[in-house]
Amino acid sequence: MSGLAAARAVSDAFDEVAVLERDPLPEGPETRAGAPQTDHPHVLLEAGRTTLEDFFPGFSEDVIRNGGLMVDAATEMKYYENGGFFADGPNRLPMLCASRALFEHVTRERVRDLENVDLRDGCRFVDYVFESKDGVRGVRYRDEDGTGATLSADLVVDATGRTSRTPAWLEEHGFRAPDVDEVTVDVTYSTIRLDRPTGERTVLFVPPSPPRTRGVAAIPIEDDQWEFILQGIHGDTTPTDPDAFLAFANSFPVAEAGRLPAEREWTSEEIRHYPFPSSIRRRYDELEAFPDGLVVTGDAIASFNPVYGQGMSIGALDALMVHRTLAENGLDDLALEYFPRAADLIEQAWRVAVGADFEFPQTTGPKPRGxxxxxxxxxxxxxxxxxxxxxxxxxxxxxxxxxxxxxxxxxxxxxxxxxx
Ligand SMILES: Cc1cc2nc3c(=O)[nH]c(=O)nc-3n(C[C@H](O)[C@H](O)[C@H](O)COP(=O)(O)OP(=O)(O)OC[C@H]3O[C@@H](n4cnc5c(N)ncnc54)[C@H](O)[C@@H]3O)c2cc1C
Structure with missing residues (x-):
């Protein structure tokens, strides 16, 4: 998602843009190996939705045409925390709901429509082309047959996600790697899909809240389904066995949590499980030297506890910052100008997520002041x-x-x- 948003952002500034993706890309809204989290619910926050809408006018309509829903979070989201549900809000708050695979599919198709962007799948990035005088001047990659190739570029955007190799590469090439803030939360997800009555649009959200180390959520998605997740934090591991799943779902002070998986038909074959050990934030914004011709976006900078649903939105906002910095400064010192700007918006999300994580005494890592x-x-x-x-x-x-x-x-x- 961050790579697609970045491709759209830089397509305004360059004649040709290539997106290199190691996975074979599916034709439709399908999950893929390179983004295994795609199997789990993805909430698109409003800041992310409006940014994608700016990049791709009609984005929300496209998602809805493909089966997504626009719900009113103020009245249709049932959010339980601290012993009760939030009162319904006084103003309509649009919330676009769909599976992650559908969000990604619509975004990818819109990128495919851009005349100067070339989406190349089956291309695994292996190294940057680097000249000490000029900085990064392209990438080396391998195609599906393992054949190596080089692509020259005036700008390379690293959007390879949490396992980005840029920090190690920087050290190998005489630069300082960014310091890393790591906040350990030890979250697990177990996800199923449920049959949803047509016209029923409720979003249920019960995040972990001390002393309860468990969360549950139901998100309405395409094909009259809910994505239904159990979340466990700090070692309260979510189950993969159906009986244990139902028992876990029944352990909440909210009747719907137990009722939905007990009464609705399960439309997914298995319970999908995902462990997420820690939120990490790489402090590129603190570096004083960085090679020209390279920037980093999305999870490759900051990967957040997914309970708060921020990652896709921050990826889109990072891309917007790349766009703005390019428009204002061009390529000169792009990274050193861009990283602090991205850091300001990452800080907002980080404080919300990490702040809530530190409600649990078991959470370890740098705690923001106050x-x-x-x-x-x-x-x-x-x-x-x-x-x-x-x-x-x-x-x-x-x-x-x-x-x-x-x-x-x-x-x-x-x-x-x-x-x-
Ligand atoms: C369980 C879970 C639930 C989540 N829920 C939400 C949610 O509700 N809302 C939300 O906004 N976010 C959520 N997130 C976070 C969200 O998935 C990411 O933040 C979002 O996908 C943006 O990440 P990205 O594009 O930067 O990286 P990724 O999604 O990791 O994508 C990286 C891409 O780079 C490709 N790649 C990697 N290495 C190479 C290489 N060497 N060569 C070529 N290609 C490569 C991968 O195949 C992949 O396509 C969740 C995450 C998890 C784990």
Missing amino acids: TDLFNRYVNRLIRKAHADDELTDAFYRVFRLERSATTLLRPGIAWRVLRP
Whole structure:
């Protein structure tokens, strides 16, 4: 997703753009080996949706035409935290729901339509072409037969995800590798699909919240289905056996969590499992030297605890930052200009996700300053939001990355939170 968004961003600035993807690309909305998380629910936050809409006008309509749904998060999302559900919000909050495979398919087809972009599958990146005077000048890759090839380029974007090899490459070539902030959460996911009655559009969201190390969510997707996930944090491993799955689902203080998998038909054959050990953030923004001709985006910079649904949106926003920096600065010092800008937006998402993770005493890693105090305030806000729709609206907009977390401290919100 980050690579596709980046391809769209740079297509405005260069004559030719090539996307190299190691997987054979499916024709339709299918999962693939290179992105195994595609089997699990993917929420597209509003900041990500509007950015993709800017890049690809009509993106949301395309998703809906292919079976996705636009729900109203203010009234159709049932979000349970701190002993109750949020009150319905006063303003409509569009939330585009579809499987990750469908989001990716629609994005890829829109990239395919761009005249100056060439999508090449079965191409495994192996190394950068580097000249110490000029920086990165292209990539070396291998095609499906294992034949090596070189592609020259004025700019290379690394969007290879969490396992990006750029940090190791930097060290091998005399640069400093970025420091890494790592916050250990030890999350597991178990996902099934359920038959969904036509017209039923409820989103259920019950994130882990101490002392409960378990979360559950149901997201309506195409073909009248729900994606239904169990989440476990800090070693509360989610099951892959159907009986244990039902028992886990029944352990929540929310009746729907147990009822849905017990009463609705399962439309997936197996329970898919995914372990996610830690959120990581590579501090490229702190580097003083970086090769010309190269930038990094998406999970390759920051990979977030997936419970908060931020990754695709940040990938799109990173691409927007590449676009803006190119438009303002051209290629000169592009990386050194771009990384701090990307860091500002990553910081917003990181604080939301990591802040919530540090509610659990078992979470380890660098804790942003002020986290405990802010968490106490947000917990009070959430309890008040069970009966105050203005607080629901304020909280949801931060969660959706529409507004920064500091907006929760505005006087009009603070007095609603702090009054006895
Ligand atoms: C269980 C789980 C649930 C998630 N839920 C959400 C959610 O609800 N909402 C959300 O927004 N995000 C979610 N995410 C995060 C989301 O999947 C990623 O943030 C998003 O895919 C953007 O990542 P990316 O494109 O940067 O990297 P990736 O998705 O990892 O893509 C990297 C791409 O690079 C290719 N590649 C890798 N190496 C090479 C190479 N050497 N040569 C050529 N190609 C290569 C891979 O095949 C792949 O296509 C979730 C993640 C997980 C693990």
